[in-house]
Amino acid sequence: MATGSTPVTAEFGLRARLQGTVPTMSASMARTARLLLENPDLPISLSIFEFAERAGVSAPTVTRFCKFIGYSGYTGLRVGAAAELGRSVGEDSIVGEPGASAHPEMSDEDVLRTFLASHVQALRASADLVNLGDMRRVARMISDAPQVDVYGVGGSGTVAHSLVDRLYLVGVNARAWTDAHLGLMSGAILPEGAVAIGISSSGETSDTIEMLAEARASGAWTVAITSNPHTTIAEDVEVVIQTAPPNDYLDLGSLTSSHVQTFAADLLYLLASWNREEKKERNAAAAMNAISGRRLNSRSARPSPRAAEPSPPKS
The missing domain is CATH 1.10.10.10 (Winged helix-like DNA-binding domain superfamily/Winged helix DNA-binding domain)
Incomplete structure (x- = not known):
């Protein structure tokens, strides 16, 4: 724990x-x-x-x-x-009945209502479980760390990459690892003051547990994001961020796992970005300027570099 x-x-x-x-x-x-x-x-x-x-x-x-x-x-x-x-x-009347199951015989209205209810319930439950004191503590550590490793496989790996992409834009030296070999090597050479975050809904994903353990052995400050704070991944970490369990809406419950993990990851990013407000604004402006010409409507409004070049003389 x-x-x-x-x-x-x-x-x-x-x-x-x-x-x-x-x-x-x-x-x-x-x-x-x-x-x-x-x-x-x-x-x-x-x-x-x-x-x-x-x-x-x-x-x-x-x-x-x-x-x-x-x-x-x-x-x-x-x-x-x-x-x-x-x-x-x-x-x-808003969130529906916990334990509901969607099926093909449902009316269109009931399918949408049940599907929405499963996601609303999962996100609300995650908000209930959030400890903002712990979240702010993790965000501060992330902001001050020389390097942040985020580990996850499968759907959790997608969330890990999403978190790293956001942190990178506010100047955090963050990296996502979904391959155990690469993650273990990174964890073994983390610098002093590094932060390592493991994401696993079940809390028992062996690759993620091993990568996080390697980082902890190197002296990293460790965090677990999981739906069960009494699982292996939560052992000996500094902070456990608990998300909603995936089984509240039967067959629909598993579809909400990535959403509740993203909820926690995005909240971490938001809090961390507040600690780096100046860099956030500067980087955001530079990043938007870099991609401003990549949208089709922007391209059509101005000539492409090729079109502006003079035609070669005819022979």
């Missing part, structure tokens, strides 16, 4: 916290989580002892369970349950 990271303190996000951490819970905690997923209002009306009895566990287990999913204790869980319930009642 991350060392020195700030505990999650937001009231919202109870459902996302449960779904993201159930796979790594003990049997008794998983039983408690399932009870809470099926009856999210129970903590509002039950004492810790009554809730423990319903779950078939002890009161100390309930307390450990609360801390495992990011609350300070049962009181925090009750507040989170009340906040989640109050918001869901007001927004069900």
Whole structure:
């Protein structure tokens, strides 16, 4: 688990916290989580002892369970349950029913509504799980680092490249690695003060874990972006950035993984860019000037370099 990271303190996000951490819970905690997923209002009306009895566990287990999913204790869980319930009642018509599944027999309206709902729910859950204190801390480290390595494979690799492309434009010496051999070599020679970020929704992608571990062994300050803060990639890193788990909308859930990762990556970029405002403005102007002539409407408005050249004399 991350060392020195700030505990999650937001009231919202109870459902996302449960779904993201159930796979790594003990049997008794998983039983408690399932009870809470099926009856999210129970903590509002039950004492810790009554809730423990319903779950078939002890009161100390309930307390450990609360801390495992990011609350300070049962009181925090009750507040989170009340906040989640109050918001869901007001927004069900917008985001739809969690657990919905799209199918070919749906009307066009229902397909679009369910598809949109899956993405809205995933992004909202990620926002609930964000700890801006940790995000600002990571952004500051990125801004000051001599080099930033970002590791990821598959869809996470695409997000890694997107983050690096943005950071590069504000003057951050950032590189994305999706090949384990190249990433391991880069991690082994990172300079002092470097930052290494590993992106893995499952938290168990071996290539990404190994690249991040190599960077950590070289002295890099490490960050994990994952949907489960209790997985291998989150071990011994300085900060864990938790994203929404991908299984809230059944077959549509997996489609949202890259979106919630991009949400976290773009937020990191935004915060980091604020630390480099002068360079951001200068680089943005230079970059836009460099590509201004690459758009078709811009090209048609002025002659091409070839057209401006004088014709060679006829022989």
